């Protein structure tokens with residue numbers, strides 16, 4: 001299956017222009033969900049090592065808005081644009097997958113046979129790293145470990161000093177073992193498993209090879225931990241409840257295995273288990289969204305069952321094992337998730353975080369392979385000249401892509417940071433007073 005990062009949400013819900021008045025703001029504040037440091041993207045952009053990237057973007061954007069009001073064209077303004085690559089990318093190394101998950105949000109684009117030229121992919125990563133890229137989440141539209149160049153590209157990226165995260169379906173733990181020596185405490189690996197028994201695992205994921213079971217995958221964790229315990233390995237559990245549909249079919253309910261999965265994860269030496277709600281695709285623009293409405297969520301007794309089982313699972317935390325509940329789940333439960341769908345006109349995160357796939361370069365993990373989110377083709381960062389044009393294409397898309405409309409159904413984890421950057425652009429004088437924050441050495445966006 002293809003698991004996404006777009007589940008946790010920011011905490012602030014009181015941005016300028018948000019509808020609802022003071023009373024609504026007070027209510028929203030009272031309900032707001034604690035933001036974990038790894039999802040505090042505004043704080044990440046203020047780290048001393050990357051704040052220059054933020055400042056350059058804000059200064060250029062503020063100057064462009066002023067120039068536009070005076071009649072300048074975007075193309076003229078682009079001649080003065082800063083030359084940064086994104087700070088962070090999601091990298092789909094392949095569209096090939098060895099599972100047939102019933103809940104896959106990328107079913108349409110799997111196993112297309114479209115691939116990178118491996119050397120040009122490495123050139124692209126080198127070009128980006130030279131222009132400020134600091135982290136890569138190797139994920140997919142496919143299963144990263146089936147890519148024949150997986151180990152080589154991982155080692156290449158570590159050689160460039162990049163922080164790496166890998167989201168895998170677990171079928172290639174031998175490939176993870178092969179690169180384990182190259183990974184450090186800032187890197188991570190997360191397995192999308194979503195089940196507590198072999199039966200449910202196989203029913204949900206439909207691996208093409210019979211030997212792939214949940215037991216078999218979990219047996220692969222110990223050897224990696226023995227070789228290098230420095231980086232965390234997570235067990236990801238997307239909660240699927242009755243009536244969830246994907247790809248025009250009902251999908252397997254796994255609510256009853258939440259506690260079993262947590263027990264299994266701890267025993268198999270995972271560092272944590274994380275629980276997230278199921279996402280589906282919006283019919284209107286193919287964006288990944290939570291499939292149920294807020295009212296349906298609140299009324300549905302299944303939320304009470306999920307809550308009870310997660311509380312039970314949390315009792316297993318300790319001895320270095322963590323039980324993590326996605327912010328998305330919390331805001332669905334407390335009814336604030338609509339607050340995270342209110343975006344500024346321009347999504348600034350497109351400048352700082354992009355998705356590179358064999359199908360092209362896209363503006364956001366939510367819009368993988370959606371035509372209106374396309375920035376360029378798959379090797380669009382492979383040379384210095386192409387990179388300069390890609391930087392201009394990114395700024396053109398930020399201008400063109402109306403996040404207020406396109407993302408109005410998305411509970412966006414970047415909502416808070418978008419409003420933070422928007423405020424700086426509208427009030428560039430605040431930039432002078434903006435002090436660097438703490439250096440966390442965490443560049444995942």
Ligand code: SF4
Pocket residue numbers: 343347348349350363364365366403406407410412413414415418
């Ligand atoms: S505003 Fe839209 S495009 Fe931007 S990060 Fe959120 S979901 Fe993605």
